[in-house]
Amino acid sequence: MPVIEYKCPNCGSGMVFDSETGTLSCPSCGRKDDIENMSDPIETNVFTEDEAKEYHCTSCGAVIMTDAETAATSCSFCGSAVVLGDRLTGKLAPAKVIPFSISKEEAMQAFKKWCKNGLLTPSGFMTADRIKGITGIYVPFWLYDLHNKVEVFAHGTRVRTYTRGEYQYTETKHYDIYRKIRLNYVKVPIDASEKMNDELMDKLEPFPYEQLKNFKTPYLAGYIAEKYSYDGQQLFPRSKEKIKGYIDAYISSAVSGYTTVSYTNKQIDTTMKKADYVLLPVWMVHYDYNKAEHTFAMNGQTGKVVGKPPISRAKVAGWFAGISGVSFLSLKLISWMMGGGFW
Ligand SMILES: [Zn+2]
Ligand SMILES: [Zn+2]
Numbered sequence: 001m002p003v004i005e006y007k008c009p010n011c012g013s014g015m016v017f018d019s020e021t022g023t024l025s026c027p028s029c030g031r032k033d034d035i036e037n038m039s040d041p042i043e044t045n046v047f048t049e050d051e052a053k054e055y056h057c058t059s060c061g062a063v064i065m066t067d068a069e070t071a072a073t074s075c076s077f078c079g080s081a082v083v084l085g086d087r088l089t090g091k092l093a094p095a096k097v098i099p100f101s102i103s104k105e106e107a108m109q110a111f112k113k114w115c116k117n118g119l120l121t122p123s124g125f126m127t128a129d130r131i132k133g134i135t136g137i138y139v140p141f142w143l144y145d146l147h148n149k150v151e152v153f154a155h156g157t158r159v160r161t162y163t164r165g166e167y168q169y170t171e172t173k174h175y176d177i178y179r180k181i182r183l184n185y186v187k188v189p190i191d192a193s194e195k196m197n198d199e200l201m202d203k204l205e206p207f208p209y210e211q212l213k214n215f216k217t218p219y220l221a222g223y224i225a226e227k228y229s230y231d232g233q234q235l236f237p238r239s240k241e242k243i244k245g246y247i248d249a250y251i252s253s254a255v256s257g258y259t260t261v262s263y264t265n266k267q268i269d270t271t272m273k274k275a276d277y278v279l280l281p282v283w284m285v286h287y288d289y290n291k292a293e294h295t296f297a298m299n300g301q302t303g304k305v306v307g308k309p310p311i312s313r314a315k316v317a318g319w320f321a322g323i324s325g326v327s328f329l330s331l332k333l334i335s336w337m338m339g340g341g342f343w
Contacts, residue, residue, distance in 0.1 A: 016222030019100040072225035138225040138279035145273040156258035194229035203306040232275030
């Protein structure tokens with residue numbers, strides 16, 4: 001059963017995941033089914049060469065157009081929500097999912113509000129309906145549990161100046177510093193989809209991990225889901241890179257009280273205790289402005305918006321002419337102009 005559709009047992013309409021109630025719900029008759037206690041209809045023996053396989057919509061029979069990475073989508077002919085079950089089984093089976101809690105309407109409202117609060121978005125940015133599309137996507141992530149053995153060797157000094165009689169003395173004491181630290185990090189998220197901008201995805205954090213549910217396919221009904229492009233082993237280096245700053249900060253805090261510290265050797269041995277495959281909810285908004293497309297993303301659980309709004313040259317000039325005294329704003333402006341990335 002590679003194509004899964006959820007037909008309402010009452011009226012036969014297609015059911016979709018409802019972010020407000022967290023249930024599988026029927027838009028026609030209002031039936032709501034609890035997902036957590038549902039048994040999943042996926043069989044695990046459907047493995048074949050899925051790249052070449054054709055999927056047919058069980059409602060209208062049309063061929064479902066997807067690329068090889070998609071695990072849930074909607075039929076482009078009749079709009080039925082379909083889940084491609086064989087792309088979610090075996091080693092492609094997610095362990096957990098954070099379901100959407102923000103509806104499409106709420107995402108749209110929050111996005112518009114966010115744009116209006118943006119100081120430098122050009123006038124006209126929000127006047128026309130330029131939103132080209134808004135899509136709820138379950139983005140594949142690996143959540144890493146990482147154990148670190150850290151050994152640090154450093155040379156430290158403490159300098160003291162004092163006066164005796166007519167002389168001023170400077171006393172420098174030298175120390176050999178050694179620290180052995182064990183640091184464990186849990187649920188370090190790394191985006192596993194090739195299509196998603198890593199920086200954009202990082203900025204969407206934090207995701208509320210207490211909302212993680214055991215994975216069930218009905219959570220995907222009505223949304224797009226991607227399967228991972230890179231496995232947990234392949235992204236392990238990125239997870240190590242991500243915690244490096246935290247480890248360094250911890251080391252600094254553990255070596256305090258010296259006037260100077262110079263590290264002679266830092267050894268960080270990171271072990272991957274586990275990597276869980278999870279799907280996390282993201283609203284993607286594609287926005288058309290000045291013939292260019294802009295992408296915004298919103299955390300589908302917390303509503304946090306990230307993206308790079310378009311900058312109007314006219315307004316930039318206006319800021320400099322009118323409010324040049326406001327250095328805080330100028331600084332902010334400069335960091336944007338230098339391509340300060342997403343905020
Ligand atoms: Zn119904
Ligand atoms: Zn169809």
